[in-house]
Amino acid sequence: MTNTSHFPEIPETAQEVHLLRYPSGVPAPDDFSIVDVPVLKPLDGEVLIENIWMSVDPYMRGRMSPRKSYIPPFALNAPMEGHAVGRVIASRDKRFTEGDLVTSMTGWRSHALLERDYLHPLPDTPDIPEQAFLGPLGMPGMTAWVGLNKIAQYQAGETVFVSAAAGAVGSVACQLAKAKGCRVIGSTGNADKADWLKNTIGIDSVINYRETDDLSAALDDAAPHGIDVYYENVGGPHLEAALDHININGRIAVCGMISVYNDREKATGPRNLFRLTAQRARMEGFIVSDHWSSYPEFVREGVxxxxxxxxxxxxxVYEGLNKAPDAFIGLFDGKNTGKMLVKLAA
Incomplete structure (x- = not known):
């Protein structure tokens, strides 16, 4: 996709967000720093982009801890990484021209100089906003699709329970399941989000977990015949409630467990894990990057x-790179409905 609007001249300096220290508990604004850096002109085979939109996602919290995981931690005093949509402003590679819109992993900075293999052209869909490829048609949407199709192998007519249902991943999971012909139950902790899930997306039942003292009982009311699939984004009491009501041969796709990301001590495991055995159920974690070869299939369906x-x-949407830390921290306070984005340029 090419943006036909005027694109800017090459600036002398750019800005990057650096991580100063690994946070203890919930990240704070002073764990981050905005740093000015020089902008280098591209050499042969290189492309200079100005980022327009950047994504902040809960998985990034795991990269802010110096522990071994499926992806290395962020380096301190260096620019962080994340998905971004940018505009090519200078190119020394014939595959890219000025004005082309691309995605990359160079979020948390205003500009980036990259070799072509680290850039991916946006699909030619001028009727769809470019930032959608950071949300419902990007990594979050792909994550929802993989969890339901590849991991849970959901089928029409099944009952699907989605936690964090109004988030970037959960809201797409709800809609994919509805489009498949499933009965969908979603949980959220906010009345406005609950209204959106029920009356705009049109899921069958919504649980506001902040308004109940017994999440398992609330799920029993919403799914008196049990659940066949649980799309796990939260952990804690949500997982226990899902295990209480998982049907025989049910499946749990573990995308994330945001309730424990900022814990200073190890969280207590679910007390009813034996339900997996009793119900002959399956619980499987996954990383979306392991399935990225299926992205074209997902995009065709999603578009x-x-x-x-x-x-x-x-x-x-938060405006400006300096607001990126606030946007990220806001994920853990539930300040986002749907995709949390930072707009960096017009």
Whole structure:
């Protein structure tokens, strides 16, 4: 996709967000720093981009801890990484021209100089906003699709429970399941989000977990015949409630457990894990990057759903790179409905 609007001249300096220290508990603004850096002109085979949109995602919290995981931690005093949509402003590679819109892993900075293999052109879909490829048609949407299709192998007519249902991943999971012909139950902790899930997305039942003292009982009311699939984004009491009501041969796709990301001590495990055995159920974690070869298949399906109106979304947008730390921290306070984005340039 090419942006035909005027693109800026090459600036002398750019800005990057650096991580100063590994946070203890919930990250704080002073764990980050905004740093000015020189902008280098591209050499042969290089492309200079100005980022327009950047994504902040809960998985980034795991990279802010110096512990071994599926992806290395962020380096201190260096620019962090994340998905971004940018505009090519100078190119020394014939595959890219000025004005082309691309995605990359160079979020948390205003500009980036990259070799072509680290850039991916946006699909030619001028009727769809470019930032959608950071949300419902990007990594979060792909994560929802992989969890339901590849891990849970969901089927029409099944009952699907989605935690953090109004988030970037959860809201797409809800809509994919509805489009498949499933009965969908979602949980959220906010009345406005609950209203959006019920009356705009049209899921079958919504649980506001902040308004109940017994999440398992609330799920029993919403799913008296049990659940076949649980899309796990939260952990803690949500996982215990899902295990209480998982049907025989049920499946749990473990995307994340945001409730424990900022714990200073190890969280207590679910007390009813034996339900997996009793119900002959399966619980499987996954990393979306392991399935990225299926992204074209997902995009084809997702674009069709967007155009038909079966896949919609909401965005929470912070303006300016200096607001990126606040946007990220806001994920853990539930300040986003749908995708949390930072707009960096016009």
């Amino acid at each position: 069709d759903l967007v155009r038909s109106g079966a896949l919609t979304w909401r965005e929470t």
